[in-house]
Amino acid sequence: MDFTLSADLQDIQTTIRSFMLDVVEPRAHEIEDTNRIPPELTRQAAELGLFGLSIPEEYGGTGLSTLGRCAAYEGLGHGHMGFGGMVSAHASIGTSGLVRLGTEEQKRRFLPGMAAGDIIAGFAITEPTSGSDAANIRTRATRHGDDYVLNGTKHYISNAPIAGLLTVIAITSPEKGTRGMSAFLVPMDTPGVRVGRIDEKMGQKGSLSSEVIFEDAAIPAGNLLGPLDLGYREALGILTNGRVGIAARSTGAMQRLLDLCIQHAKAREQFGRPIAEFQAVQFMLAEMEVDIQTSRLLWQKVAWMVDQGQDVRRMASVAKYHATEALSRVADKAVQVAGGMGYMKEYPIERFYRDQRLLRIYEGTSEIQKVIIARDLLA
Ligand SMILES: Cc1cc2nc3c(=O)[nH]c(=O)nc-3n(C[C@H](O)[C@H](O)[C@H](O)COP(=O)(O)OP(=O)(O)OC[C@H]3O[C@@H](n4cnc5c(N)ncnc54)[C@H](O)[C@@H]3O)c2cc1C
Incomplete structure (x- = not known):
């Protein structure tokens, strides 16, 4: 057994910690006061590769292992937690479904933009009536021709107000119970998708979360992520x-x-x-x-x-x-x-x-x- 991180991973961790302490931290009061992350910090984070932490190199990401990614997250943890929350909602749950389950075409379409920080991502399962009981979601995706039509409301969705893409979990086959759940890649500019109330939170300023409302939002069948009826x-x-x-x-x-x-x-x-x-x-x-x-x-x-x-x-x-x-x-x-x-x-x-x-x-x-x-x- 060897408990030391490799020199490369230590370097990555130190670089990210320094970025958080020397670049983000001096702007912390501004983030607290405005509840907004200055765009130049987001740009610098993108240049450092923070938005591509979970993305393979062939799609423009860092290609880090889970150990490497987590070493980076420990570095991120040293600084403003709202900033860290925004980055990790994107790099973690916002990205991992696409990396794990996406087709080659889906990965080529979205991952390079996500790695560059041009498309901010998020993940949406929680609804007003189903939090811990996530198996009980009501958002429906119904097949109509070449599309799935989404109806329902998600809430508390991190990054939704700034996101370009959400991985959304919806019910596709209600008769199958929890097995009838599927994941969809939903571009936020899809007609019928809108951001609802933005949450006013106790902390993590700058990391915005909100409701996301789907009203007859037609998502191309090609945006189904993983198999139909992927399951809970x-x-x-x-x-x-x-x-x-x-x-x-x-x-x-x-x-x-x-x-x-x-x-x-x-x-x-x-x-x-x-x-x-x-x-x-x-x-x-x-x-x-x-x-x-x-x-x-x-x-x-x-x-x-x-x-x-x-x-x-x-x-x-x-x-x-x-x-x-x-x-x-x-x-x-x-x-x-x-x-x-x-x-x-x-x-x-x-x-x-x-x-x-x-x-x-x-x-x-x-x-x-x-x-x-x-x-x-x-x-
Ligand atoms: C700022 C913020 C950002 C978030 N970002 C996202 C996001 O990006 N995407 C997303 O999908 N969701 C997101 N969430 C939702 C989050 O995952 C849920 O809030 C969380 O799962 C809890 O659900 P709930 O708030 O409905 O609480 P509830 O489920 O109502 O829980 C209330 C209490 O009951 C307890 N409880 C419930 N069931 C049980 C049980 N079976 N046994 C024991 N205790 C139980 C809970 O532990 C808790 O203490 C976010 C939430 C917040 C506050």
């Missing part, structure tokens, strides 16, 4: 690899918070000495380190398993559950170590504290991860 398990398979990425991003965010806390604890003096000398503070730092190390080991193991072609349904949930819960613990301790400063908007810890909360909810809540793990254990 396969459709949700698109989310499985995303969960490993979330674990890696969480690890990066925890590392940043610990770095900030160490700096602060050494510099801040109370009772005539640095607060780092108080054991109560040291213990918080030590507990943060334990959460970081265990989360890093988990994402690395699961990413490696994906690259070996192993079934990771249970382990991806283990990694996502552990790392996102760990991040909440770490963010809470970071506020405590920083004291009043940790509660102030001028200091990044306050932002991480709000932003991280989402990671225990989307791509399957912590409870749903435990349901998946327990079901697999008992199967």
Whole structure:
């Protein structure tokens, strides 16, 4: 066993971390105030290859393995989580269905634009009446001649307000129950597709999510992704690899918070000495380190398993559950170590504290991860 990342992957991680810290972070207050990512940052991210993280080289992407992609996500996690959320909704769940299930023609049509950041992507399964119970979606796709006609409403869809393409899960054969579900590549400029209400969120500013409404939206049959009646398990398979990425991003965010806390604890003096000398503070730092190390080991193991072609349904949930819960613990301790400063908007810890909360909810809540793990254990 060798636990070191290759020099190439370490370089990629360092480059992305530096981009997040040196280029994105100085614009964080602007992103918070405007709830908008400055277009030049998106352009620079595209030049770095962030939008092609999951795309094979032959379609203009980085061609990274899952291990490589997750190493990049850990680097991404160090910076503004709204910016990281926008990139990963595209590079992870927005892209992986097309890479995994797409035909050669579909890949040639969309992936180069996605890798270049010209087409921002997203993934839409959640509906107002079906969140955790994703098998219960109502959006219908009905065959009419050469098209499938979509009707229904998705909500909380990341990137939808800026997206060019969504992977949409809809019911094609209601009589087959959860087996009658299919995936479609839906260009956002299709007549009958519109963005509804844009969500006002607690955090992750700049990462926009919204309703997406389909009203007799005719999608060419050539945009069916994977087989007709792909089924619930396969459709949700698109989310499985995303969960490993979330674990890696969480690890990066925890590392940043610990770095900030160490700096602060050494510099801040109370009772005539640095607060780092108080054991109560040291213990918080030590507990943060334990959460970081265990989360890093988990994402690395699961990413490696994906690259070996192993079934990771249970382990991806283990990694996502552990790392996102760990991040909440770490963010809470970071506020405590920083004291009043940790509660102030001028200091990044306050932002991480709000932003991280989402990671225990989307791509399957912590409870749903435990349901998946327990079901697999008992199967
Ligand atoms: C900002 C944001 C961005 C998002 N982006 C996307 C996106 O890009 N694409 C997309 O498709 N979706 C997206 N989502 C949706 C997200 O995946 C859902 O919000 C999530 O799956 C939970 O669904 P829900 O909100 O309906 O909560 P509910 O399912 O109503 O859950 C409420 C509570 O009940 C618990 N619960 C539900 N069922 C069970 C059970 N069987 N056992 C134990 N506890 C249970 C949950 O864990 C939770 O604590 C996003 C959500 C947010 C907030």
